[in-house]
Amino acid sequence: MSASPGKAVRYAYLVACVAGVLFFVMSVGLLGVWPKQVIDAQTAAMSPAHPLGLSASALRGRAIYGREGCGYCHTQQIRYLHTDMSRFGAPTLAWETRFDYPHQWGTRRIGPDLSRVAGTRSADLHFAHLFAPRSVVAHSVMPAYRGLFDGAADRPRQGARDLLAYLETLGRAREIAGPEGEAHARAGCNCPDDEMLQMAFEGAVNAHSARTRREGDVPALPPSTDLERGRRLFGDHCVTCHGETGEGDGPGAAALRPKPGTLVEHAYTDARLAEVLWHGVAGTAMPAWRDHPPADLAAIAVAVKALRADRPEPALPAELQELGARVYAANCVQCHGEQGDGRGTAAAQLTMAPSSFRDQRPSLDHALRVLRNGVDGTPMAPWTGRLGAPEIMAVAHHVRSFYEGGTR
Ligand code: HEC
Ligand code: HEC
Ligand code: HEC
Structure with a gap:
């Protein structure tokens, strides 16, 4: 027997040990350090200079989001798939979640993706939904989070407010960045000029189908009798x-x-x-x-x-016509518009569009109720302090006269 195999066997442990250590170092470098550097560099290059951080309330809300297990049913990552993009909007870029430690990307989608939920729903809807999902979405399987409330959906505790504050940050950074932000991100994108790059910046940032809008083209409905x-x-x-x-x-x-x-x-x-x-x-x-x-x-x-309840609709008595038009011109045009189309000079400033009386006609009873009580939660105030009973009656008739829909 020669000496060399014995020597090799004798040093085998050393060879295995050194190879093992080298392999370990290489893995950490290739799978840990290098990707982090690439992502960090890309995130820094694509991110706006000063993205908004989370407020103290939103940070508490994120802890509640984790604690309550929202992430088991909701993702926060829009993938590069047309099905995702058409439902939720632009795919999530790495910089959008740069403040997220630990991240809340989630793995399963039992409920919809939440990464663009900011500005999509009103606060009262969020609260009603968190308190009792089935009270607003008939067949929802989302659990009720009653513990965040003081017995009713309109009495949120601090926890529910914090959670809402957090939800209102989801997708916000990218929307605030606007078109310049998109251009900056596109320029800083170190991704190959392929389909992925196209998709990352294609279409609206937020395409949530339930998101409300005040303006924009509306396709006409096809005729139906169903x-x-x-x-x-x-x-x-x-x-x-x-x-x-x-x-x-x-x-x-x-x-x-x-x-x-x-x-x-x-x-x-x-x-x-x-x-x-x-x-x-x-x-x-x-x-x-x-x-x-x-x-x-x-x-x-x-x-x-x-x-619609089919009641006989009273006509405007002749003696009230002139009074109605006068009261309307003096008090209502700035919001509801001279033509009753809801496009008064103040309309754009309001959180909610004033009704267009040309497109919808309230019953006389309803119009009177609105004028006496206002509409809680909107800029429409009660008028009993400023207008007498005959004036209220006259103007209620007057707003009904704008309607363009005929008798239907
Ligand atoms: C068991 C799964 C489940 C859990 C846990 C869950 N959800 Fe949901 N969530 C759903 C489903 C399903 C829907 C869709 C039906 C609906 O709107 O209720 C939904 C809808 C929503 C929506 C409306 C989304 C949209 O695009 O309109 C929000 C917001 C939401 N959930 C937030 C939360 C929060 C916050 C938590 C944790 C406190 C949570 N969910 C926990 C299943 C879940
Ligand atoms: C989460 C609760 C909610 C759901 C679900 C909902 N609505 Fe509404 N709807 C409202 C609220 C709140 C308003 C605003 C009322 C106002 O204008 O004062 C409204 C307004 C309307 C109006 C305009 C009313 C007006 O007089 O200005 C119509 C029409 C309407 N909804 C129809 C529907 C139809 C049809 C559906 C189902 C496809 C639906 N809504 C589902 C809450 C809801
Ligand atoms: C500050 C703006 C503002 C002024 C001023 C104002 N309104 Fe309104 N009004 C609104 C808004 C906003 C709504 C929508 C509320 C809603 O849809 O629930 C509304 C709703 C109404 C409605 C209910 C329409 C419906 O279909 O349910 C009537 C009726 C009405 N206004 C009449 C008047 C009359 C009459 C005057 C003047 C005496 C007047 N408003 C002045 C903002 C205003």
């Missing part, structure tokens, strides 16, 4: 808030400000219903329903029209 289908869809999606009969008294309505519209008390033009379903009602809990097929929206519109 009342039965409309009623079923109304039952699935609208009854929770608007109630079976459209009185605005569904189980979710109690905590909402303003309350859901009283559909029984209104005549609507087709254009108005198309607008409400496509855009939602900005500044209120009324979500948009853009992701529903046009034929379904048309059927829902048929069902909404069928809810």
Whole structure:
């Protein structure tokens, strides 16, 4: 037997040991250190110079988000897939979650992705939903988080407010960065000029289909007479808030400000219903329903029209006509507009668009109620302090005269 195999065997432990250490160091370098450097460099290059951090309240909210296990059902990462992008918006870039330690990306999507939820829902809707998800979304499997409230959806404890503050940061940084931010991120993107790069910056940053808008084109609804289908869809999606009969008294309505519209008390033009379903009602809990097929929206519109209580509608008595027009011109035009189209000079400043009386006509009773009590949660104030009973009666008649939808 020669000496060399013996020597090799004798040093084998050393060879294995050195190889092992080398392999370990190489793995840490290749899988840990190097990717972190690449990501850090890319994040720094793409991120706005001073992205907004989280407030103390939002930080507490994030801890609650972790504690309550929201991440087991909700992701916070929009993937480079057309199905994700059309539902939620632009894919998540690394810099968007740079303050997230530990990150809340999540792994399963039982509920929708939340990474662009900021500005998508109103606060009252968030609270009603967290308190009792099924009070607003009929078939929801999301658990109720009653412990965050003091017995009712409109009495959130600090925990619920913190959680909301956190939710309102999700997607905010990228939206605030705006078009310049997008251009900066695109320039700093060290990604190859391939499909991925295209997709990262394609389309709207936030494409959430329930997000309300105040302006924008609305596709006309196709003609429909499918009342039965409309009623079923109304039952699935609208009854929770608007109630079976459209009185605005569904189980979710109690905590909402303003309350859901009283559909029984209104005549609507087709254009108005198309607008409400496509855009939602900005500044209120009324979500948009853009992701529903046009034929379904048309059927829902048929069902909404069928809810209107068929009462004889009183005409404007001749002696009140002039008074009504005068009171309107003196008090209402700045919001509701000279033509009653809701485009008064102050309208853009308001959190919620003033009603366009050309597109929707309240019943006389409803108009009187609104003028006496105002609409809680909107800029529409009560007028009893400033107008006498005859003036209120006259102007209530007057606003009804703008309607362009005929008798339907
Ligand atoms: C068991 C799974 C589950 C858990 C846990 C859960 N959710 Fe949900 N969540 C859902 C489902 C399903 C929906 C869709 C139906 C609905 O809107 O209720 C949803 C919807 C939502 C929405 C509306 C999203 C949108 O795009 O309109 C928000 C916001 C939300 N959840 C927040 C939370 C928060 C915050 C927590 C933790 C406190 C949480 N969820 C925990 C399943 C869950
Ligand atoms: C989460 C609660 C909620 C759900 C669900 C909901 N709405 Fe609404 N809806 C509201 C609120 C709040 C308003 C705003 C009321 C106002 O304008 O004062 C509103 C307003 C409206 C209006 C305009 C009313 C007006 O007089 O200005 C229409 C029409 C309407 N909703 C129809 C629907 C239909 C159809 C559905 C189902 C596809 C639906 N809503 C689902 C809460 C809801
Ligand atoms: C500061 C702006 C503002 C002024 C001034 C104002 N309104 Fe309004 N009004 C609103 C807003 C906003 C709404 C929408 C509330 C809603 O949809 O729930 C509204 C709603 C209404 C409604 C209910 C419409 C419906 O279909 O339910 C009536 C009726 C009404 N206003 C009449 C008047 C009259 C009459 C005057 C003048 C005496 C007046 N408003 C002055 C902002 C204003």
